[in-house]
Amino acid sequence: MTNISAKGTLGGANLTELAKISAKAFQVVDENDIAPFELDWHEVFDRWGAGASPAVQGSLVLIFLDTAQVVGSSLGCETIYQFGMKDVAEPGVYLVSKSATGNAWRIPGSSADHQENCSKISASGLADQVAVVLGVRTGHFLVLPAGIDGTSWSVNLNCVSPTLDDAILTEHLNVFAVENLNSAETRSDLWIDASQWIPKEQAERIIQKLLLVGLRTALTKHSVIPEPSTAIGRLDLLVLSKDPSDPDRYVLELKAVRSHTSTGTAVTASAMVTHLSDGVDQADQYRKKVGGKSAYLCVYDMRRVKGGDVIEKTKPKCANTDVRLRVFDVHNASKTARKAAATA
Template sequence: MPDNDALIAELLDADVVGSLQGHAGGPSFPASDEGLEAQFFSSAHRFFRDWLDDKGGSKEGAAPCVVILSRAIAQDMKRLSAKKFWYFASTADADIEGKIFVASYDLKVVAEVPFSTCGHQNALGEALVKLGLDSSAHCLLRGDRAEMYLCPAGLNGGSTRLYVRPSSAVQLDAPAIDFQLWEFHRTFTQTPSGILLPWKGKADDRITIENAELRISLMLGFFLRIAVGQDNVTVEDQTPHGRVDVKISRHAMKDELGPTALECKVLRTRASAGKTARNVPADEMIKHASDGVQQAIEYRKDLKGKLAYLCCFDARDTDEDQPDIVMLAAANDVTLRRYYMYSSASAHRAAEAAAAGAGLKLSGAAG
């Protein structure tokens, strides 16, 4: 028989469990549970970058367009009377200005939604509201400025602007990787309004979204592809010792550093399954991070590279290092980076001010 007292002790108070409930009484999940946004944004970024390359950069006077992620493209095309957009390729023939598209996550199927051409982004927003698409994950492409806006929660959530650079042969070294990782954390996971929308329920309860590690690695792969090119970053790359969360190819690395492996782990004080939540023992998280160090070691051997990273995205109650993991990583020449996930923007600002006052930096901060 299970120890009922032990089981009950793992359950959190009713307020915490209640924050996991939707208005209808079931679990309330963000729109990005499947992790498709990362692949969708990556595909859209590649298309738009190539579109800009074809035109030699930004195009003066170009009207913006919106591409909406569809999880059921055939049904959405029928529901919206959308017409399939054949040969959605990044050439001069791609007439995208002022239009609204629905697309599969990989942009292999794209359809134009019938609506009058919109000359500016506010008109596109109003059109999405009228079409009932304002809550859909989408990206706004501004060809006149070479800018891409990521909107994972539709118009009602935050958006992030990215400048889309031309194709280039950027190469990374260790400091450059640190910079990219820190920028990713600042943009995607540092606060509740980050692109990843990292918290499930109330941020103060510090329970992360479903499949947080996979979704972080997918988004990190997307982010790094922006820097070094689509073909130089692989997510979930198969090796003899398992799947590397993120691999940067040797072509994107400086000084014969070879391929670089990045293992992503999420550290938790609490976890949930459906409508229940439990406390996570500290020892469990030490083992979890220790496994990450060992994985990074094995992946580095498999890839025959010189660098290996363990990136810990820290959702625990307390912002503190794990001394055993710090020593283990150092002993095995694994670069350990810990990125604390704050419950609010004000909590982040307070922590940053306190660190600066003590002459320190936040954990993982580059530079």
């Protein structure tokens, strides 16, 4: 095997701990969950790169599957029992089960070269599966919730938050919006015609899924649960501590406001105000139902002209219900985002 770094690590990731965690039985929140590694997987990469050499050699890709063993066998993969228990990790592509297993299946012919590995994944028909990539960038790992052909997130684990309060959560929400929603990589995910400010019909849902991955990788001591059911409906995101002695719960209700529908029809100001007013009610009611510490209405402004009466008319109701209003601008181009930042 190729010696990537000493003492059972790849760029600082503890492979022994990875094996122990992968061997634990756990339930995926939902079979369609885009981030099945939420519970403990990424915690082994805490402070990733802290003890690594300046240039990490090679990359390792974990592909998360419901039936990794079946897929691995069908592809003639090498079985790696108790993945991570060896002194060093060989770079390449590994199929890992979402459910309880300490094993992985290595795709034949995978190498230290990341682009070559991506080609192998595509050739194996696995390009749309959830993936985590290590070794490409020191001090970071990549999360690809829609597979290697989709949007990637570079997670800086030197900025991971072990605790949570309003300031920390708000900062993570800000960073997510600025660095990710306004990036070239996610633009095609959100817009039908960015030049005309026409978003996709499911833009709100897409933002929710991307934020789920972003918060899960940033808040290592908390679980981020998508759309948990309550007696009054399904809230967007619920954040709660993994420490059973910590009662804090944070409710996030997400709303996008837009100038046009996905068909190009103009959206009236009154419709936007009603949409946000409904969001305030939902955040308040869900917070009371789940015993949440704080409720947030996260507004993603996808309009050409930001702010204005639509936002101002929402503030009094938020104040009266103690729902924290957080507004994030979503721009149609990098140039627009830079201009807005310069004039802010």
